[in-house]
Amino acid sequence: MNYVRPKSEIKLTPAEKRDLLQGYFEHYRKVAADNPNLLNSKIKRQAFDRLLDQIGLLILEFAENAVHRDGMVRDFIVLNALPHDMxxxxxxxxxxxxxxLNALKQWVSAEQAATDRYIFGSACGKLTRELANDCLVSGVESKGCVIELHHPVRDGRPPIPLSKETHDEIEHQSSASNEVDEVMAAIYPIKRAANRSWVMLKLGCQLHLGIADTTRSRSVQSSSKSFAKKASEAANISYRELVAWIDGNHLA
Known part of the structure; x- marks a missing residue:
């Protein structure tokens, strides 16, 4: 049986989506005032130990079989021979x-990015920004400031709009928890020290990849490329993988 991505059987009209999202924002305004810890609620990874162990065993079994039979993996390994001493x-x-593992990482990024589309379809990010008049936590108006998207809980619910400063504070608190994202841990100090945004990081990666469509100034483009280069080196991942990570975490 092949994997099929879950899709909602409930279809909402554009008006219903807007009303639902506006009500959702109001809910999190109250949460921010009453119990801000719920803005970044995480389940301990131990809850998934059995599942992750099964996945690990499946990958090991796949790898062992893949090198002993004809196929794309075997052909790729033969084509990309190692130096003799290695x-x-x-x-x-x-x-x-x-x-x-790398294929699994890319698959997880794509599947996680698709979770926002379960309720709102492909326009989730665009609609969120259209309705975001201000940061739900600080109240800072979105006009004239960078608005970033943040998931309070990773259970399928959509992201909420936060100012860059508020988002940074929440991420900083998260980085001190047990659930540390290694890419985030590598990039965040660079981002904070240079006062850059995730939007700039994504733009910089796209510029390096030659796929950016932007009207931003040369100065902004140069700064974005510099940020992306430092982030890529610090996290030891490619620009394309960085874009996938940003999209997977809905940071820009």
Missing amino acids: DRLLPENYRAYCLA
């Missing part, structure tokens, strides 16, 4: 395991 240190089954 060949004995990286066995083929481990290389297949690493390739599978």
